[in-house]
Amino acid sequence: MKAPSNPWAGRFREGMSDRLVRFNTSLPIETRLFEADVRASMAHVSMLSATGLLTAEEGAALERGLGAIREDWLAGRIELDPELEDIHMNLEMLLTERLGEVGKKVHTARSRNDQQAAAQRIFFKESTLQLAERVKLLERTLLEHCKQHGNLVMPSYTHLQRAEFTSYAHWASTYVVMLDRDRTRLLDCVRRADECPLGGCASTGSSLGIDRWKTATQLGFRRPTMHSIDSVSDRDYLVEFTGHAALLMVHLSRFAEEIIVFTSQEFGFLRLADAYCTGSSIMPQKKNPDVLELVRGKAATAMGDAMSLLALVKNLTLGYNKDVQEDKTSWFSALDACMSSVDIMSDIVRTMEPVAHRMREATRSGHILATEYANYLVRRGLPFREAHHVVGELVRKAEDRGVDVSELDVSELRAAYPHFADDVRELTIEGVIRGKNSAGSCGAEAMARLYDELETLLQSPTQTRGDRTKELNT
Structure with a gap:
């Protein structure tokens, strides 16, 4: 029949x-x-x-x-x-x-309910681990880029205004730290999803003498799921994933935005390779960072995917409901956005070039030494709040004259506060950067420790058991 x-x-x-x-x-x-x-x-x-x-x-x-x-x-x-x-x-x-x-x-001894849940978890584990590997590759590429350009100085910003100064590597390595949080969140999500739902059947298990541990072990799962109803109704791991994916894309979007800003003619801190830019159909001179703008756009899609999955499951009764057939739309959309964006950002980092003289030039204005002038007075016993006030008045005086505070004569500094001495001229950007060596700072010693710590993190494995013979990014 x-x-x-x-x-x-x-x-x-x-x-x-x-x-x-x-x-x-x-x-x-x-x-x-x-x-x-x-x-x-x-x-x-x-x-x-x-x-x-x-x-x-x-x-x-x-x-x-x-x-x-x-x-x-x-x-x-x-x-x-x-x-x-x-x-x-x-x-x-x-x-x-x-x-x-x-x-x-x-x-x-199975239903399409647990059959579907099993196929999804197998694919979920492997695709999420593959994404984590790609994030690790981006981290590695960015870390090597930092080491290659470690001695360059640039302004640091708050409110997109020049605030202090730092090294280019210190700025760029921020994203390595952020991305490693994304990577470990993905691995944590896989750990919770590492349970096999086969044997949950429609929702209450099977009266046939099955061995769920054998199936789970053969498929490379840590264990069978604990509860048969939960086996077929649980989509928490997808909700987690899309949330983590949205945050990963937010980090990539922020990185893309900063690169866009720094490659603009107004900043000129970075150059992008021609292979990763587009032109204009009407303006021959244009070199546009469209790929980075697309990363920003895909971040919006991933954020919507996370909200869509939450809305999908928010009022479902226990057991299988046909609504969850739609879970793959949001899941795959977020997965694909992350895969493609992480890959293209690795290419961008590998080929972009910092423009040292433009970054260094930007540190010569904006009263960027003001905080160090205040610290100078603190070392001579002045309370910081009072030192802040003194230097603030000096900045105002410099602005009235159309110069940077670092261009004021020592006699003018001393007139504002007598503890200023000729050695204030020894405050240089490179010297101050070298002296910032507390944990996480931009000094050479602090950066060396950071590199060691990041290297240790990147040596941690992302693989678990499982068959990965099929390319997942389809």
């Missing part, structure tokens, strides 16, 4: 309308989960054989059939049937067409 095109045909007198078939299908969005579904089915069959729910011959036939389907899929020789509802029915139909009646036994 030919397998029915839907698993509930025995209950209904007529099939679904054409419009419902089109509306109900999840096939277009979930195709990339097919290979994971095949692997989960292979582990499920192995468990059924081990527990006696399949004969040795049946189990061997099913494993061979699933292996052949997987091989054909990876080679691009399988085209899924859009008339079938989802990847699971496509897989079962393919197996039945190839093996006959024994193909129908693949669904013993």
Whole structure:
């Protein structure tokens, strides 16, 4: 007897309308989960054989059939049937067409509810680990860039106004620290998702003698999920992921924005490689940072994906609900935005060039030594608040004369406060930077310690067990 095109045909007198078939299908969005579904089915069959729910011959036939389907899929020789509802029915139909009646036994002791949850978690673990690896590559690329250009000085900013000064490497390494938080958040999310839902069945488990630990172990999961209802209704890991993805994209967007600002003619601190810029259809002189603007735009999409998933699950009752078929739309959108943006930012960092003289020139104005003048007075016993007031008056005097505070004569400084001496002229930007060596500061010693700490973080592994033979970024 030919397998029915839907698993509930025995209950209904007529099939679904054409419009419902089109509306109900999840096939277009979930195709990339097919290979994971095949692997989960292979582990499920192995468990059924081990527990006696399949004969040795049946189990061997099913494993061979699933292996052949997987091989054909990876080679691009399988085209899924859009008339079938989802990847699971496509897989079962393919197996039945190839093996006959024994193909129908693949669904013993499972539901599409736990089958879907398992395929998603397999793909989730592998794709999230792959993203974490790509974030690590961006961190590594940026860290090497910092080391290459470690001695350059530039202004530091608050409110986008020149505030103090720092090294270029100190500025750029900020994003390494931020990105490492993103990477470890992703790994933490994978740790919580590292449980196998197979065996939860529709929602209350199975009365057949299955071994969920065997299935979980074979698929590389840490353990089976603790609760059968939670197995099929939990989407917390996707909510977590899209939240982490949104924050990662926010960090990339901030980095992109600063690069855009620093490559503008008004700043001129950075140059982008021609290969990562676009031109204008009307203005021949233009060199536009469109790729960085797209990163900013994709951050907005990722933020919307996180909110969309929260809204999707906020009022669902326990057990499986068809609403969660839509979870992949937000999940894959956020995943793809992160993958492509992290990769392009690695290319940008690898090829961009700091313009040393423009950064150094920018430190010669904006009264950028004012804070160090106040610190100079603090070292001579003046309370900081009073020192702040004294130097503030000097800045006002310099502005009235149209000069930088560092250009005032020592006699004028001494007139404002007698503890100013000739050695105030020894305050130089490079000298002050060298002296800032408390933890996290911009001095050479502090930066060396930071590099060591970041190197240690980047040596931590991101891989866990699991088959990664299929490229996930499709």
